[in-house]
Amino acid sequence: MRTYYIQSIVNKPETLIVFQGNTDRLVKCFVLNDNNDKFLQFSKLVGVAQRNLREKDLRMCDYLQGIVGIPIFSSRFMNEFSPILNNEVDFYPIEIQCNGIVEEFYLAKIKNYIDLIDYEKSGFRTLRDGSKILSHPRVINKSLDNFLIARDKENKSEWVVSEEFKNTADRTGLKMKFYETL
Template structure:
């Protein structure tokens, strides 16, 4: 999934401790108890303006976390309530503040074909997943999933794409090779 914006610098930067967000939303290393005591806030990078924040139904957080609009959550929560948890986050863009929802995807499947995916080599010689290829063994009975090995990588199904199109939501889908 991608934002519909065709410009640079459109990520959302989180205020506060991003380590805890990453540990909860991606690594599953901690429980979400801390979310009861913090207000989630984000700031849009300089490439976004107030009109952009109004029309987008999907934004991407700086650490790869999915952020959906109120409109998306209202329309899809009955479909996604088994797969996702939504947490309100106030996104500030210039002089406008708008509520979106930071999303924890709780549905897992090994959807990446690691033997055929592309990797880039880091300075220390380790490899990092760059271009994931979808495995042939993927089950399509989901809307949003995270990979069981690379938990920071998540994917949307054709089911979700159809839902987004039917409801005329402003989300773009990236095709991942299979």
């Protein structure tokens, strides 16, 4: 199965979205899957665009890159994909602020955790203390079951989309880039 990473169509430095508030809580909820999303009932999610992301970029993009591994999708994306992703993703509205304007986007909480990475074929880097961490290239298992979007069970910050996801995004004209994983 072919798998892909997603990138924003804006290709310049300092265009990330910086989350306001407690990012540790967001990472625990959206990446580490601690199932504690009650805080979302009482707080508004807000992200601020870095200085090189312009208002026109924000209105054009259907995927934005955050400073942590949480996918950020546009309302257009939400309209197209929420019916087909309802078993794999929960969406939460986030207000993205950019040079005085506000646009609504959605954080995607990926619920699908599978063995994505082939650790035997992937590269590792040895730290000073002798421990090893995953480095590039990360090799994705090619014998995966069908899915649209998923996170790795072990290295939860890693997530990919399927060829079906990519083809649907391309067919509907959504503005995001895809590059194939190894």
